[in-house]
Amino acid sequence: MIEISKLAKKFTVENPKKLSEQEKKDPRLKGKFFHSVQDVSFYCESGEVLGLLGPNGAGKTTTLRMLSTALTPDSGEIVINGTNVVKKPVVARQMIGFLSGSTGLYGRLTGRENIAYFGQLHGMSADKIEHKIEELADILDMRTFLDRRCENFSTGMKQKTAIARAVVHEPKVVILDEPTTGLDIMAAQTVLDFIRRLKDQGVPVIFSTHHLDEVAELCDRVTVIHHGRTHFADSFEQFKAQVPGSLHQSFMHVINQGV
Amino acid sequence: MWTVMLKEIKELLRDRKTLFFMVALPILVFPLIIGLVMFMAGKAVDKAENKVLDYAVVGAQYAPALVEELAASELFNQVAIDDGADVTAFVKSEQADFVLVIPENFSDDALASGQIELSLYLNDAGLNMVHRRLDKIVDTFADASQQKAFATLGLDESQQAALVEPIVITKVNVADKRENWGEKIGGMFPYLIFMLCLQGAMIPATDLGAGEKERGTLETLLISPIERHKLVLGKFFTIALAGATSALITVSSIAIWGLVLGQSMALEVVSEFMSAINPIDFVLMFLMLVPIVAIFSAVLLSLSIYARSFKEAQGYMTPLVFVVIVPVVLAMLPGVELKGGWAWVPLTNVALAIKELIKGTMDYFQLFAIFSSTAVIAGALLYFCVFWFNKEKVLFR
Numbered sequence: 001m002i003e004i005s006k007l008a009k010k011f012t013v014e015n016p017k018k019l020s021e022q023e024k025k026d027p028r029l030k031g032k033f034f035h036s037v038q039d040v041s042f043y044c045e046s047g048e049v050l051g052l053l054g055p056n057g058a059g060k061t062t063t064l065r066m067l068s069t070a071l072t073p074d075s076g077e078i079v080i081n082g083t084n085v086v087k088k089p090v091v092a093r094q095m096i097g098f099l100s101g102s103t104g105l106y107g108r109l110t111g112r113e114n115i116a117y118f119g120q121l122h123g124m125s126a127d128k129i130e131h132k133i134e135e136l137a138d139i140l141d142m143r144t145f146l147d148r149r150c151e152n153f154s155t156g157m158k159q160k161t162a163i164a165r166a167v168v169h170e171p172k173v174v175i176l177d178e179p180t181t182g183l184d185i186m187a188a189q190t191v192l193d194f195i196r197r198l199k200d201q202g203v204p205v206i207f208s209t210h211h212l213d214e215v216a217e218l219c220d221r222v223t224v225i226h227h228g229r230t231h232f233a234d235s236f237e238q239f240k241a242q243v244p245g246s247l248h249q250s251f252m253h254v255i256n257q258g259v
Numbered sequence: 260m261w262t263v264m265l266k267e268i269k270e271l272l273r274d275r276k277t278l279f280f281m282v283a284l285p286i287l288v289f290p291l292i293i294g295l296v297m298f299m300a301g302k303a304v305d306k307a308e309n310k311v312l313d314y315a316v317v318g319a320q321y322a323p324a325l326v327e328e329l330a331a332s333e334l335f336n337q338v339a340i341d342d343g344a345d346v347t348a349f350v351k352s353e354q355a356d357f358v359l360v361i362p363e364n365f366s367d368d369a370l371a372s373g374q375i376e377l378s379l380y381l382n383d384a385g386l387n388m389v390h391r392r393l394d395k396i397v398d399t400f401a402d403a404s405q406q407k408a409f410a411t412l413g414l415d416e417s418q419q420a421a422l423v424e425p426i427v428i429t430k431v432n433v434a435d436k437r438e439n440w441g442e443k444i445g446g447m448f449p450y451l452i453f454m455l456c457l458q459g460a461m462i463p464a465t466d467l468g469a470g471e472k473e474r475g476t477l478e479t480l481l482i483s484p485i486e487r488h489k490l491v492l493g494k495f496f497t498i499a500l501a502g503a504t505s506a507l508i509t510v511s512s513i514a515i516w517g518l519v520l521g522q523s524m525a526l527e528v529v530s531e532f533m534s535a536i537n538p539i540d541f542v543l544m545f546l547m548l549v550p551i552v553a554i555f556s557a558v559l560l561s562l563s564i565y566a567r568s569f570k571e572a573q574g575y576m577t578p579l580v581f582v583v584i585v586p587v588v589l590a591m592l593p594g595v596e597l598k599g600g601w602a603w604v605p606l607t608n609v610a611l612a613i614k615e616l617i618k619g620t621m622d623y624f625q626l627f628a629i630f631s632s633t634a635v636i637a638g639a640l641l642y643f644c645v646f647w648f649n650k651e652k653v654l655f656r
Contacts, residue, residue, distance in 0.1 A: 090484050102478075
């Protein structure tokens with residue numbers, strides 16, 4: 001169970017002259033600060049998959065970064081299974097598996113070493129890491145490239161390794177930031193299958209995406225944010241019912257509706 | 260912390276580019292370059308020594324014996340010059356390598372002629388052996404003339420010597436050989452080591468900070484449940500180790516190549532000099548380098564994590580070389596000694612201390628000032644580095 005309420009985060013604008021025209025028109029720009037996330041709230045029960053939707057620059061990545069403890073929110077609360085993430089980030093990190101869209105691997109290490117390194121950082125024993133890697137290699141079909149250096153991996157191989165790395169410590173919550181962006185259909189399917197597997201195991205998954213068909217395939221809940229505010233947070237059925245017959249129209253409707 | 264460090268070291272060792280700069284460059288390339296330069300310089304000197312020089316003489320009629328001697332030399336080749344020609348223009352137009360102008364008063368009787376002044380016209384800008392070769396020939400005539408004058412005056416040997424040089428200052432150097440050499444090369448040594456430490460630490464520092472950002476691995480690392488200061492320390496020790504190793508490899512390489520080359524030249528001087536420095540001094544030199552390397556590593560890591568990319572990181576680090584040169588050059592200035600205030604100036608004090616240790620004139624009480632000032636600065640910089648690693652503005656630029 002993960003619960004987020006009234007999350008807000010602002011960034012200092014170092015050089016206002018460098019902002020694009022679009023950014024200057026953004027209502028979130030107030031004086032020297034850019035209020036990237038202003039009011040985001042949603043929750044996700046165990047065994048549920050939550051799809052986080054929103055246009056580019058809506059504040060999705062910032063929200064997920066706060067969830068993952070990489071950024072500290074200015075206000076608001078994040079609670080995972082009763083643990084306050086903002087107050088106890090180091091404890092919370094043990095429970096979170098995070099994969100960002102722009103994530104990379106250490107090119108000079110093999111796939112196995114990459115995964116094992118993060119297992120070690122999570123304080124796992126060598127035996128347990130070994131065991132977990134074997135398990136993940138089967139699930140994600142990584143046997144053929146696991147012991148090669150990552151620098152020559154294809155995008156799909158990299159993404160599989162990155163997923164394995166994100167869940168090596170058996171997290172209580174998995175957060176994925178645009179996990180299928182830039183992948184071919186086969187690799188994307190592997191990612192989606194993996195999310196489904198987590199769901200079956202009762203692990204809540206939060207992932208951001210631009211593909212509504214993925215949302216239709218997997219999500220129990222949908223949250224739409226726009227200009228750093230939650231515009232919609234309810235079940236997938238409710239989202240679908242906004243404009244019957246078209247998810248795209250539902251999305252546009254929610255965006256235009258206002259808070 | 261050790262997990263981070265071990266992983267970073269493993270990654271570094273697999274990076275051929277870094278290894279090349281850290282190991283191959285100092286061991287093979289530098290000595291090769293230095294060797295090549297020495298070889299070329301030797302060739303140039305050789306060539307200058309063996310080259311047959313064209314010359315002309317004005318006023319040959321005043322010193323037929325001298326002219327004959329010049330003509331007899333295999334290394335000279337006489338060319339003709341017109342009477343009344345412009346000598347300067349003659350040399351400038353490269354019609355001869357030099358022109359010797361002999362005055363009317365040339366004779367072998369110094370007492371009658373007074374001092375004789377030969378004028379030598381030449382282009383002295385480049386490497387040439389004109390003066391040395393000419394001296395050899397002219398000196399025999401000068402000596403003969405001198406002896407003749409002494410004989411005429413009827414002077415004994417002591418009077419002769421007194422006449423040539425009425426008062427002589429004899430220098431008695433109380434500095435031993437080690438101090439003498441130490442002063443000469445002791446200034447260069449820390450300069451070299453500091454630069455090598457910095458250079459050796461720079462490449463891994465770029466990789467460990469900006470590299471993580473550029474490859475997109477930083478975010479994942481930051482959200483792993485390792486405390487931030489341990490993460491920083493792991494990276495910091497890797498960089499420091501790389502810097503120290505690089506410097507150590509280079510210094511040993513210089514020492515070994517120095518011995519190998521010294522074998523053919525003056526081995527005794529080198530080995531005598533090396534053995535005069537006792538092992539404790541070597542250990543002290545190394546110990547003093549530890550906080551220095553720590554200072555470099557902390558600064559480099561801070562710069563690197565601030566940078567968005569490799570390129571940006573390199574841009575920030577290059578000026579650092581000039582910042583380091585200043586305090587080391589200060590230590591080379593005459594009059595700057597390891598006393599009072601200077602013992603507290605970071606980098607300069609260690610440079611001075613290394614020089615003193617090489618010279619063998621170290622005032623060991625100054626170690627307190629050196630270690631405390633350097634360690635305090637290193638600690639403060641490391642603390643700043645941890646603080647820096649906690650700033651969102653730095654990590655997510």
